[in-house]
Amino acid sequence: MKLTFPHMGNTYIALKALLDTLQVDYYVPPTGSRESFELGIANSPEFMCLPFKKVLGDLIQGLNHGADTILFGNSRGQCRLSHYGDLLQNILHDMGYRFHYINLNFRDLTYGEIRNKLEPLLPGGISRARLFSAVSSAVKTIFAVDDLYSEACGVRCRECRRGDADLAIRRFEQRAKAAKGFSQTRRLIRETKDRLAHVPANGAADPVKIGIIGEIFLCSDPFTNLELEKKLGNMGALAVNTMSTSEWIRRHFISAILPIKPKDKAVRAAQNYMHTDYIGGHGIYTIGNAELMCRDGIDGIIQIYPFTCMPEITAKSVLNEVQLQNNVPIMTLILDEMTAETGYITRLEAFVDMLQMRKDRVRSRSG
Amino acid sequence: MKSHHGAEPSKLKVIGIPEGLMIFEQKQLWKKFFESLGCHAVCSGHTTKRIMNSGIELCCNETCLPVKAFTGHAASLCGKADCIFIPRYSSVCSHEKSCPKFCGLPDEVRISLNNKTKFLEIDIDFNRDSKKTQKSLDLLAGELGRSPKTVRDAFDSIVKPGLAAEVSPNRSCSYEPGAPVLAVLGHPYMIFDRLLSMNLIGKLQDAGYRVMTPYDVRRSVRRKNVAPFLSDSFFETGLDMLGGAQALVNLPELAGMVYLSSFACGIDSLVLEIIEHKIRNGRRIPFLKITIDEHSGEAGFDTRIEAFLDMLPNTESIRREKIV
Structure with a gap:
């Protein structure tokens, strides 16, 4: 079994660490890839919204690279996200792909929901306590990554030399792809924050x-x-x-x-x-x-x-x-x-x- | 206040009912509801060029054609009524939901019209919270100077059974056995509105076809024909289209399907894909989708319909066989 999931910003960093911890085999679609985006656009209904096209493109890339299980879900709200799952499965089936679809309920993403949906993926099984701690770490990592990016926003507009903050973030993204597990990811976030703190800033900038x-x-x-x-x-x-x-x-x-x-x-x-x-x-x-x-x-x-x-x-x-x-x-x-x-x-x-x-x-x- | 109401001691009002969006199908319900409460209800009538143009001018330009028409209807009632009534349709029954634009419609129209007149609203959200309806009815009772109980009773007896009516008021009454059938799909306030649909149904009938819509199928049948989906609720008009299309596609006389959609309609983008998927993998009947907005020209529209009708296989012979 090989899992794949679509991108939404920098969520993949935390998700990757979570799947590493749970020892699930996975494939991360390329980030920032125009190619996957084009694949999504070509196979989506014309007036479907942009996120759908992006998600579809990522999933096609994943399935092309040997994944056989999709981790996504659906919401319960009044927006079209509630029906992404139906449409994605229809379109991918029509394209000839065969896969298993894990449907998380995004609106009420409780521990119970995550356990019910992820447990069948873990051949050796997993204790409640370990899953709980892994999911909690993933949540903490998501917060830490978002925090890092908003810190970068604060530095970028004040930096003396244009591009310092961008460079720090780019290096972070490159190394995050290779990082395994939560501790490495967390160390990387700490190092990048440190680097951002040392970017020479124009104190008078308003x-x-x-x-x-x-x-x-x-x-x-x-x-x-x-x-x-x-x-x-x-x-x-x-x-x-x-x-x-x-x-x-x-x-x-x-x-x-x-x-x-x-x-x-x-x-x-x-x-x-x-x-x-x-x-x-x-x-x-x-x-x-x-x-x-x-x-x-x-x-x-x-x-x-x-x-x-x-x-x-x-x-x-x-x-x-x-x-x-x-x-x-x-x-x-x-x-x-x-x-x-x-x-x-x-x-x-x-x-x-x-x-x-x-x-x-x-x-x-x-x- | 109008003179013939002057004798009434209560806060009797003239209520304006814009005939667009969901009220298009249910105007009779709301009219009866307000009349039973002793008010006078004025409807805005059919969509006219003038209504359409004022709606286009007033609305934020990203919104869809029917919302623009609706705003035009509301604007046309300013000065003719003491207040304009706009229900907030979030969902008419459990496991169904409306287009998100309906949830903000009263506010959207109020702001588009610059608070020019008074607005009345009723919350209809039976899927998430039916208590909201009761609360908004009580507020309405205060505005109309009626007791909350009278208003609640009127709502329960007149409006509530009609919100998810089994038989649509727009069902076609004519039935000619044997004539080839064209199914017209689309939101009721699009396909049954002569101006917005550029008289699509009339044009198809003139070409010798019998037109059927999802609203000719009973609501329970429409719901039964929908394939299961992942979420716990689906768009109401989406269900009508999916179930209606599924029920109509099995008609032996069916010659083709036309889906009329307004430009950039979110629900249609989803529903169309599901219907097309079904048709591709099932009975492959000719399918035409037409997208229109306020810039659509009628000549181009007619050409597309003619081309589609010319392309339909053997409808001429089907018709002849049935007549003989």
């Missing part, structure tokens, strides 16, 4: 702060969002990403375990605009996070989502109101496989320049 909101796959996947965080950082802007894999874990793993569900701050903040707590996917958090960031003082916000994403279109229709009420510019970027990088960069540059000018004007007035 970068514009740009919040990133929108669809979670695009927000957290640098390949599909055309390295949004990196691009903004290299333009001298501090990117604050509200949607990352750890955010998913917090909402659908940790809160699934908690006996009492805490009221969500973002959902409450969104009530000014949407009188409901759910509009599918993470749409309500898009609105809520935009409102919260405006209150905390942010220079600008970028909403990013794949073309035809239903929850985000609903969210977008009220973001104009958020923008007017708070006097904070919000730009929407809609991506699909036809998006050209140059046009994308131009839009980002124009947005960052505009925010910089706004900021300078306010400063010169108050100073």
